[in-house]
Amino acid sequence: MRTHTFATRKEWMAEGKRRYGDALENWKFKCPQCGVVSTGAEFKASGAVPDAMYCECIGRYNKEKGCDWAAYGLFDICTTEVEGMPVFDFA
Numbered sequence: 001m002r003t004h005t006f007a008t009r010k011e012w013m014a015e016g017k018r019r020y021g022d023a024l025e026n027w028k029f030k031c032p033q034c035g036v037v038s039t040g041a042e043f044k045a046s047g048a049v050p051d052a053m054y055c056e057c058i059g060r061y062n063k064e065k066g067c068d069w070a071a072y073g074l075f076d077i078c079t080t081e082v083e084g085m086p087v088f089d090f091a
């Protein structure tokens, strides 16, 4: 069940900026499956594309932490959606 719904990507980006500022490295998202919180900087360091941070668990890139969950997978357990697409929650 969704608890946060953003009608537009622009609204969602505005909320991210309000929380973390302009630098995507400082943004934080929580994996809905394992609960691990990861920053954009961690994703960048793992060689992931910037968009991975809100739809993939860090575990897909770093086996030491997290799991292999993806928001776009067969099962949808995300509580946030943006323009109808499931994404990980801000952390």
Ligand SMILES: [Zn+2]
Pocket: 031, 032, 033, 034, 035, 036, 057, 058, 059, 066, 067, 068, 069
């Ligand atoms: Zn995970």
